[in-house]
Amino acid sequence: MEFERLQELYNRCNPDEPLSPGDARNVDIDQRGVRGAHWTNKLARQIELSRTPVCQLFTGLRGTGKSTEIQRLAERLSDPKRRNLLTVLIDADDVLDLTVEIDISDVLALILQHTERAVLAAEGGDAADALTDGPLGRLWAWLSRTDVEIGKFTAGVDVGSKAGVAGAKAGLDLNLKTNPTVRQRVREIVAKHLSTFVRFVHDELRELEWRARKLGRAGVVILFDSLEKLRGTSLTWKPVLESAERIFSSGAPYLQLPVHVLYTIPPALARRMVEPVSFLPMIKVRDVEGRLHPEGVEVIAELVRKRIDEAALEEIFGKAALRDRIRAIALWSGGYPREIVRLLQTLLELEAFPVDGKTLERELYRAGNAYRSIVYDSGAIPWLATVNRTKRLITSNDQEREAADHLLQNNVILRYLNDDEWVDLHPSVAGMQELAGPAPDAKDAAVESGA
Structure with missing residues (x-):
């Protein structure tokens, strides 16, 4: 890919740039009912x-x-x-x-x-x-x-x-x-x-x-x-x-x-x-029972294509593997739009395309390290394991309340809406052995998707 084209796509994927409703990159997510x-x-x-x-x-x-x-x-x-x-x-x-x-x-x-x-x-x-x-x-x-x-x-x-x-x-x-x-x-x-x-x-x-x-x-x-x-x-x-x-x-x-x-x-x-x-909840890519929500994955695929056109995506991920690569990104993100855009920008920093399954798995794991570090620093792993299991944000003492504040502010705990509100852990955290949770980690998400 030519440098000027790569640079253009990289800046189209700025995760810190808020989009106006009329921006061509904007997706009207709520037309699809994936945020309740x-x-x-x-x-x-x-x-x-x-x-x-x-x-x-x-x-x-x-x-x-x-x-x-x-x-x-x-x-x-x-x-x-x-x-x-x-x-x-x-x-x-x-x-x-x-x-x-x-x-x-x-x-x-x-x-x-x-x-x-x-x-x-x-x-x-x-x-x-x-x-x-x-x-x-x-x-x-x-x-x-x-x-x-x-x-x-x-x-x-x-x-x-x-x-x-x-x-x-x-x-x-x-x-x-x-x-x-x-x-x-x-x-x-x-x-x-x-x-x-x-x-x-x-x-x-x-x-x-x-x-x-x-x-x-x-x-x-x-x-x-x-x-x-x-x-x-x-x-x-x-x-x-x-x-x-x-x-x-x-x-x-x-x-x-x-x-x-x-x-x-x-x-x-x-x-x-x-x-x-x-x-405002996340895009639902899984329901509260952990079952795949295809509509949410489709919305994320649309979000990706609004940032990077189809021809460039095929060059970045390979035409045959494109659908599976986007699905892996969607599942790893937990439906968090900024994480999706941030990851696209990270992948565009790579020097070799197409991005194969092993490379994507490595980048997903690296991106999840920041979240896992926050969990280790929180000192609240037993309580977080309960959140992972129950999908509820229930606190019983000051330490748990402080941990909840800190983890919510740092995007470790994500919020969703079906008929009822529920929470889940970022997928890069949910699969940690210390939490013994049922949700897949980044590697499982990539393998499940065929990456």
């Missing part, structure tokens, strides 16, 4: 039907297509022929440091900022230059009146002038992400005046929704994506997760707004919540 529901419909219906503001929580492992579903949801809710809402889409990755603890003030200040910008844009104004007497300007003025010292942290900006207020507003999200001093100061102010702050944000959002309605919209809906990526570092993941639990648990009372809102949350939090959390 049509997820755009599931998320949209409550918002479409409710006459009062809805607060929804949504999660899923990174790389399962969650952001694509949220973009589909935004398109549907903003459709003038349907709900006709002004949609505010916020990507936490762009505006927050997701390696540190999160606070109510971070989320609400950013919601106010982005909603103001969306309304201004809809009105024909400049969304990048929010009005000095707008909601965010009033928020900054309130913070400055409450603590005069905070203005000093906006370097070179006179917050008493119109230009200064505009400059402070324009940089607020940047400061919250990159300036821990400003972030901490804002948090301290809000903590002392939480009720006043929340009431202020709600009043401003009501005004912004009124302005959206004047434009002919049915209201405002806020979609706050990528908060599920809150994970900290190897040393801070636990306090970061606990900070998210503090603001999202017990019905997220301070995050319920006078407009419709959907938040993504870390997957590990879903099992701790009393209120419903929509959890």
Whole structure:
């Protein structure tokens, strides 16, 4: 294969690149019923039907297509022929440091900022230059009146002038992400005046929704994506997760707004919540009894062909073995889309094609080493063996709860949906001798498929 062609295919298989619904590589997975529901419909219906503001929580492992579903949801809710809402889409990755603890003030200040910008844009104004007497300007003025010292942290900006207020507003999200001093100061102010702050944000959002309605919209809906990526570092993941639990648990009372809102949350939090959390499951390649689910394998084959055309696939895997090679990849992945794309990229790094069965088996095993290392480090092998056997995520003590959080966040435990929800271990882990589980390991999956 020519180098330029190989390079093109390699970059088409970037596992960290989220796809828009209109991307030619995107597969509408839910048309085939392999994730237990049509997820755009599931998320949209409550918002479409409710006459009062809805607060929804949504999660899923990174790389399962969650952001694509949220973009589909935004398109549907903003459709003038349907709900006709002004949609505010916020990507936490762009505006927050997701390696540190999160606070109510971070989320609400950013919601106010982005909603103001969306309304201004809809009105024909400049969304990048929010009005000095707008909601965010009033928020900054309130913070400055409450603590005069905070203005000093906006370097070179006179917050008493119109230009200064505009400059402070324009940089607020940047400061919250990159300036821990400003972030901490804002948090301290809000903590002392939480009720006043929340009431202020709600009043401003009501005004912004009124302005959206004047434009002919049915209201405002806020979609706050990528908060599920809150994970900290190897040393801070636990306090970061606990900070998210503090603001999202017990019905997220301070995050319920006078407009419709959907938040993504870390997957590990879903099992701790009393209120419903929509959890985007994996593509089902096996059922809860371990039986093959052909429809799921077919969807994965379609996903592969959207990334790499048929002629290139035949060159990479060999025409006669192509079907079996894709099947082996599907079974090894556990139906995890990002793993499939990541593995394709890894295989494209090889120097010799076609990839034979032994080479594929070796690469599958190597890719599984990262998961097995996480299991060994967790110190929870006996409990994980129970999960492997029962397909249920049941914890009875703090050690097991901590292990569940860690293994969910690191994709060792995968979630599925049939008529009922169930979990399974990543196939590269399920076959470990220490777990004595019935699921096949990578080698068995390759052999079973004829690789």
